[in-house]
Amino acid sequence: MKQNKYSPEDEASAANRRALHRDELDSVPPAIYPGRIPLQGPLVTLEALDPRVHGAALFEEGHASEAALDIWTYLPYGPFADAGAMHDWLRNCSASADPVFVALRDTQNGRLGGMASFLEIRPLFGVIEIGHIWFAPHLQRTPHATEALFLMMCHAMDDLENRRLEWKCNSLNQGSRNAALRLGFRYEGVFYNHLTPKGRNRDTAWYSIMDSEWPAIRTNIASWLAEDNFDAAGNQRKSLSELNHALW
Numbered sequence: 001m002k003q004n005k006y007s008p009e010d011e012a013s014a015a016n017r018r019a020l021h022r023d024e025l026d027s028v029p030p031a032i033y034p035g036r037i038p039l040q041g042p043l044v045t046l047e048a049l050d051p052r053v054h055g056a057a058l059f060e061e062g063h064a065s066e067a068a069l070d071i072w073t074y075l076p077y078g079p080f081a082d083a084g085a086m087h088d089w090l091r092n093c094s095a096s097a098d099p100v101f102v103a104l105r106d107t108q109n110g111r112l113g114g115m116a117s118f119l120e121i122r123p124l125f126g127v128i129e130i131g132h133i134w135f136a137p138h139l140q141r142t143p144h145a146t147e148a149l150f151l152m153m154c155h156a157m158d159d160l161e162n163r164r165l166e167w168k169c170n171s172l173n174q175g176s177r178n179a180a181l182r183l184g185f186r187y188e189g190v191f192y193n194h195l196t197p198k199g200r201n202r203d204t205a206w207y208s209i210m211d212s213e214w215p216a217i218r219t220n221i222a223s224w225l226a227e228d229n230f231d232a233a234g235n236q237r238k239s240l241s242e243l244n245h246a247l248w
Contacts, residue, residue: 017248018186018210029126032160034100034118039151042107043144046151049101049115051090057112058090058103059083061136071114071134074173076197093117099132104139104148113139116152126163126211128156133176143225146240149183150221157214165214167207180207184217184244213247220244 036048047054062068063079072078080086093101099117106113113136120129130152139145156165167185169176181187185207194204209217220243223229229237 029124029161029163031123031126031128031162033121033123034128034155034160036100039102039155040107041147041151044113044148044151045105045107046102046116046148047105049090049094049103051087051094054103054112055087055090056083058115059086061112061114061138062086062134065137067137071136074170074176075132075134076195101132102152104135106139106144111138112136113144113148116148118152118156120166123160123162126161127166128160128162128164129166129168130156131168143230146183146221147225149179150225153183153209153214153221154218157209157211157218163211165209168204171203171205177205177207178241180205182241182244184213184220184247185209186213186248216247217244220247 038048039046059080059082062071069079077089078086080089093099093115098121099119100121101115101117103115104113105111114134115132116130116134117132118128119131120127122128130149133149135145135148139148153165156162165185167176167180167183169180171177171190186209188206188208191204191206193201195202221240224236224238224240224243231237
């Protein structure tokens with residue numbers, strides 16, 4: 001599927017349309033802390049990460065080809081020397097309370113397709129982030145990938161009642177930056193010299209969705225995922241990037 005790309009000027013313009021305020025809140029957090037529960041959609045199921053269940057398949061999906069190895073370029077870990085090394089890393093992930101990791105499984109054929117997490121979980125302020133996202137090559141640029149992120153977004157905003165949803169990525173990771181904009185996140189800026197993953201500098205681009213913006217974004221993504229948005233060949237009839245960019 002063709003992905004629309006927008007320039008940094010578009011990102012900055014979108015961010016500047018938000019008004020600063022110090023208004024009294026009608027309702028004050030806390031939000032709800034995410035639990036280790038499955039999230040299921042027609043295309044994808046998100047399962048609590050378990051290295052005993054997911055480890056071998058996740059290693060295979062993340063290391064079976066050059067395209068799979070490219071997944072790890074902007075992540076602070078991986079690729080792994082062997083399945084045992086990845087299994088040990090997954091054990092640490094599964095024991096973590098922040099991030100809370102999930103594995104992504106095709107609902108229809110059961111094939112695993114990657115991982116993601118809820119992190120930077122601050123329920124007292126109603127803030128949460130979606131991150132540590134990697135999709136196996138077969139899942140990339142598919143409705144399955146969009147649905148997986150949509151399930152997490154709905155859980156964060158509707159079920160857990162957060163008021164701010166964050167997306168952060170390496171500023172050089174154009175694919176992740178395009179994905180954030182496509183999903184309706186707005187650009188907030190770059191934190192320079194922010195992190196040092198794998199001994200390299202990382203400047204981090206920040207994006208967010210506010211609770212006031214979420215209902216329209218949710219409607220757009222649900223509309224894009226609807227069966228009637230795709231023709232018999234699986235081509236989209238309307239672009240999610242254009243739908244969400246129009247909200248700005």
